Amino acid sequence: MVLQVGNEFPEVSLKYVPYDAASPEACGLPQVLDTKKDFAGKKVVIFGLPGAFTPTCSAQHLPLYVAQADAIKAKGVDLIVCVSSNDFFVLDAWGKQNKVNGKIIMASDANGELGRATGLSLDLSKLGMGSQRLARFAAVIVDGKVVHLSVEPNPGEVAVSGADSILAAL
Numbered sequence: 001m002v003l004q005v006g007n008e009f010p011e012v013s014l015k016y017v018p019y020d021a022a023s024p025e026a027c028g029l030p031q032v033l034d035t036k037k038d039f040a041g042k043k044v045v046i047f048g049l050p051g052a053f054t055p056t057c058s059a060q061h062l063p064l065y066v067a068q069a070d071a072i073k074a075k076g077v078d079l080i081v082c083v084s085s086n087d088f089f090v091l092d093a094w095g096k097q098n099k100v101n102g103k104i105i106m107a108s109d110a111n112g113e114l115g116r117a118t119g120l121s122l123d124l125s126k127l128g129m130g131s132q133r134l135a136r137f138a139a140v141i142v143d144g145k146v147v148h149l150s151v152e153p154n155p156g157e158v159a160v161s162g163a164d165s166i167l168a169a170l
Helices: 035-039 055-073 088-097 113-118 163-169
Strands: 013-016 031-034 043-049 079-084 105-108 137-142 145-151
Touching: 013 088, 013 113, 031 035, 043 055, 055 079, 055 163, 079 088, 088 105, 137 163, 145 163
Parallel strands: 043 079, 079 105
Antiparallel strands: 013 031, 013 105, 043 137, 137 145
């Protein structure tokens, strides 16, 4: 199944390391983000990308969400979630490098569960990045239902899944 507007967002367990303002450089313990339970009754922006520390993701995708996080939340969004195929410790480090500071949950889909459940996975093994990477996408989820979805036709570009596109959709 490929995720579409009108679908229920699939139930998967993603992992993330919560931001701790008291110890911003510490590496905390991973927590579970249950998309069924934690998205229930909330308006969520979730954006997926192929990999942390990659050129497009680091220069064009994540930094614009960090810069626009307050504007996105001002539109009634309860959670902003960045999800990637990297492990949760890598995503924690990437979030720290980009000064996410708790504005965005940096969630891991290292086992490819979300990619498989949504049909939004890529085989980037020809590029040496593995066969289970997430497609570049952005979605708005309201009480578990997909109300907006944009998937990049070219995973090396941010044309329809960036923060400005999500702000316009909200």
